[in-house]
Amino acid sequence: MDIGYLDIVVAPWRSLRILCARCVNPTLINKKNRLFLVFALVPFLLIAQSVKPESPIQFKIKNAGITVDGTISDWEVEVDFDPKKLSQSIIRGKANPESIQTGIKLRDKHLQGREYFHIQKFPFISLESKSFQPRGKNAFVGIFELQIRDVKMEVEIPFTLSQTGRQQKFKGEFIIDRLDFGLGEKSLVLSDEVRIFVEF
Amino acid sequence: MKEIVKKLSKLPNWLLLSLILPLLALSLSEKGGYILSKIEIPKVWTDEAMKTWELPNPKPEYSPQPVSEEYYYAMAERTIYRSYPVYHPDHEPEGYWEWLQSLEPEVVWDPSKFITEEDWIKAGEMLFDHPIDTLGAILTNDLVRNPDFYDYVEMPLTPEGIMPFSRWVVTGKGRVRVGNLSCGMCHTRVMPDGSLIKGAQGNWAGDKASVFFATEEGFEPDSDLIRSMGFLMNALFGSPWSDGDPHGKLVSQGFDAIVNAFQSVPIGTFGRQGTSILFAPQAPDLIGVKDRKYLDHGGLGQHRGIEDMMRYIAMNQTLDVLNFYGDFSPLGIPRERLIPDRPIMFAGTHDRYSDEQLYALAKYVYSLTPPENPNKPSALSEKGKIIFAEQGCVTCHTPPLFTNNKLTPAEGFEIPEDHYEKYDIFDVSVGTDPNYTFNTRRATGYYKIPSLKGLWYRGPYLHDGSISQLEDFFNHERLQEGWSPKPIKGHEFGMYLNEGDRKALVAYLLTL
Numbered sequence: 001m002d003i004g005y006l007d008i009v010v011a012p013w014r015s016l017r018i019l020c021a022r023c024v025n026p027t028l029i030n031k032k033n034r035l036f037l038v039f040a041l042v043p044f045l046l047i048a049q050s051v052k053p054e055s056p057i058q059f060k061i062k063n064a065g066i067t068v069d070g071t072i073s074d075w076e077v078e079v080d081f082d083p084k085k086l087s088q089s090i091i092r093g094k095a096n097p098e099s100i101q102t103g104i105k106l107r108d109k110h111l112q113g114r115e116y117f118h119i120q121k122f123p124f125i126s127l128e129s130k131s132f133q134p135r136g137k138n139a140f141v142g143i144f145e146l147q148i149r150d151v152k153m154e155v156e157i158p159f160t161l162s163q164t165g166r167q168q169k170f171k172g173e174f175i176i177d178r179l180d181f182g183l184g185e186k187s188l189v190l191s192d193e194v195r196i197f198v199e200f
Numbered sequence: 201m202k203e204i205v206k207k208l209s210k211l212p213n214w215l216l217l218s219l220i221l222p223l224l225a226l227s228l229s230e231k232g233g234y235i236l237s238k239i240e241i242p243k244v245w246t247d248e249a250m251k252t253w254e255l256p257n258p259k260p261e262y263s264p265q266p267v268s269e270e271y272y273y274a275m276a277e278r279t280i281y282r283s284y285p286v287y288h289p290d291h292e293p294e295g296y297w298e299w300l301q302s303l304e305p306e307v308v309w310d311p312s313k314f315i316t317e318e319d320w321i322k323a324g325e326m327l328f329d330h331p332i333d334t335l336g337a338i339l340t341n342d343l344v345r346n347p348d349f350y351d352y353v354e355m356p357l358t359p360e361g362i363m364p365f366s367r368w369v370v371t372g373k374g375r376v377r378v379g380n381l382s383c384g385m386c387h388t389r390v391m392p393d394g395s396l397i398k399g400a401q402g403n404w405a406g407d408k409a410s411v412f413f414a415t416e417e418g419f420e421p422d423s424d425l426i427r428s429m430g431f432l433m434n435a436l437f438g439s440p441w442s443d444g445d446p447h448g449k450l451v452s453q454g455f456d457a458i459v460n461a462f463q464s465v466p467i468g469t470f471g472r473q474g475t476s477i478l479f480a481p482q483a484p485d486l487i488g489v490k491d492r493k494y495l496d497h498g499g500l501g502q503h504r505g506i507e508d509m510m511r512y513i514a515m516n517q518t519l520d521v522l523n524f525y526g527d528f529s530p531l532g533i534p535r536e537r538l539i540p541d542r543p544i545m546f547a548g549t550h551d552r553y554s555d556e557q558l559y560a561l562a563k564y565v566y567s568l569t570p571p572e573n574p575n576k577p578s579a580l581s582e583k584g585k586i587i588f589a590e591q592g593c594v595t596c597h598t599p600p601l602f603t604n605n606k607l608t609p610a611e612g613f614e615i616p617e618d619h620y621e622k623y624d625i626f627d628v629s630v631g632t633d634p635n636y637t638f639n640t641r642r643a644t645g646y647y648k649i650p651s652l653k654g655l656w657y658r659g660p661y662l663h664d665g666s667i668s669q670l671e672d673f674f675n676h677e678r679l680q681e682g683w684s685p686k687p688i689k690g691h692e693f694g695m696y697l698n699e700g701d702r703k704a705l706v707a708y709l710l711t712l
Contacts, residue, residue, distance in 0.1 A: 104693075
């Protein structure tokens with residue numbers, strides 16, 4: 001059965017079962033030991049594993065009246081999200097701006113440079129959830145801390161969750177002001193607002 | 201004064217008001233404000249300012265070291281005589297030459313008469329066309345009175361037959377000399393219909409003109425001439441610290457190689473002193489220069505205000521041959537020779553513009569505007585406008601100036617950390633030929649991102665004039681061996697547009 005992302009979370013359990021079944025004498029795992037094992041493993045199991053989503057982060061920005069589409073393809077996300085336990089849920093993401101693509105190589109290089117992402121100094125963009133609120137059926141809004149360069153700011157990201165069996169699929173869209181994060185300077189032609197789309 | 205106030209106070213109020221109001225209105229108007237406010241002429245050449253105004257050489261120990269403030273201001277101020285048009289010999293009005301001989305010299309610079317800004321601009325225009333050399337730096341009386349010379353350089357002329365790159369100067373009765381090295385000599389363009397665009401990229405073969413003598417029948421260089429040519433090459437272009445010392449190499453190749461280098465400089469580029477005869481820079485278009493943050497193709501001079509423009513004019517009008525670069529002097533003089541009040545006799549180094557003259561020149565340059573563009577927006581150019589945005593051209597050539605006013609490093613230049621704070625850096629190289637900004641005295645390691653305004657009346661393009669027509673920018677074949685006379689690397693944008701899009705983009709560029 002394909003359980004998608006959750007497979008990663010469940011996998012250690014499965015391997016433990018395999019380990020116990022094949023290699024360890026069941027008689028050695030007495031009640032006390034089993035209890036210890038459960039307590040020892042639970043914290044690890046609660047830590048979500050990171051995955052690299054298939055879809056890149058997408059963004060759109062207006063430049064001289066034309067919408068430029070860009071992507072950041074190298075990114076990973078950690079999810080431990082339970083719609084019924086929002087206060088305990090966590091979503092974290094980390095993206096590598098070196099993988100930015102806008103269709104023009106020299107422009108990408110410029111975006112990697114110090115006027116924009118300055119990848120030599122700030123190799124990652126990070127996003128970490130602070131809290132979630134429900135916004136209707138399968139819809140939520142999360143408060144995240146977004147760090148680009150050395151600027152950390154809270155952003156509100158509305159997203160949807162579609163769940164098929166144990167497979168969870170998240171879709172979110174939000175807008176940032178690039179100037180808030182020191183991405184370039186005020187421009188007569190380049191918009192301040194960047195619309196960002198994430199799906200995993 | 202007290203008496204006047206006393207008398208005025210006795211006047212009826214209505215009369216007093218009628219006297220004061222016009223004065224008040226005048227002071228509030230732009231022109232009136234200008235008249236009533238005293239113009240502050242900046243002091244151009246201070247030791248402090250000259251230390252930081254220019255960008256350093258990529259090899260910082262060879263950064264320009266200008267002459268001192270004391271030396272500079274001890275030089276004589278330039279005398280500005282009335283000057284007269286030079287005609288092609290076949291078009292010269294009858295008796296014109298004889299008439300010039302009969303004239304008395306007339307000093308025409310008198311700033312005490314300048315009241316309005318327009319007065320300063322007008323005076324600046326006169327200076328723009330005024331030569332700083334009458335001793336034959338490039339043109340001589342014999343040359344400009346020889347019709348063969350005009351044919352040799354394919355000299356563009358106005359409909360009246362005027363050669364607009366020089367003027368006759370009468371420095372004494374019967375002393376009529378053709379002038380050289382005016383600003384207008386490199387920054388005047390004759391359009392195909394003979395009309396002039398002052399301040400635009402010049403279009404005559406100035407370097408080719410310099411070696412006309414070598415083409416005359418029976419010419420054989422003697423040892424004195426060969427030695428002089430070597431000296432001149434060093435004075436103009438020597439930069440022996442450059443990798444491979446290309447100019448030193450050229451001199452060692454002999455007289456014919458030097459002549460060939462002068463003859464090969466494309467029209468629209470000039471081997472200006474401090475640059476190169478091997479990779480001569482495009483003569484810059486001065487129209488719109490007021491809005492540029494850097495001057496010179498490598499951004500050598502910062503342009504933070506009118507005083508920087510004045511500095512650049514002073515320096516560019518040959519004073520940079522007095523600079524030291526490390527221990528290298530272009531004129532081969534020891535430092536001890538730079539003694540105030542003892543001028544060095546070379547074109548443009550024995551006298552200087554006064555600060556007022558530089559102010560007038562800068563005001564004129566700032567006032568330059570382009571002629572009306574005959575290329576009006578069309579459906580095709582509108583399509584090109586979209587392609588211009590799609591191709592990302594706007595990032596560097598940002599409207600409305602069509603430049604982002606930044607410096608882009610030449611390939612291989614490692615930007616020093618402190619430059620990010622000091623200058624406006626666009627830290628991506630577009631890979632154009634780095635020779636100018638690595639291997640000349642004006643080298644900085646950067647190129648200024650140029651404005652695209654006025655492309656319709658300019659050309660050839662790029663800092664070295666290597667692209668003769670706009671279409672070639674977007675032709676990927678130019679990157680490859682077989683492109684004549686040699687491949688043109690870099691600026692690889694819009695290389696694979698289809699023909700329709702390429703035409704549209706060019707149509708748009710021509711409307712700017």
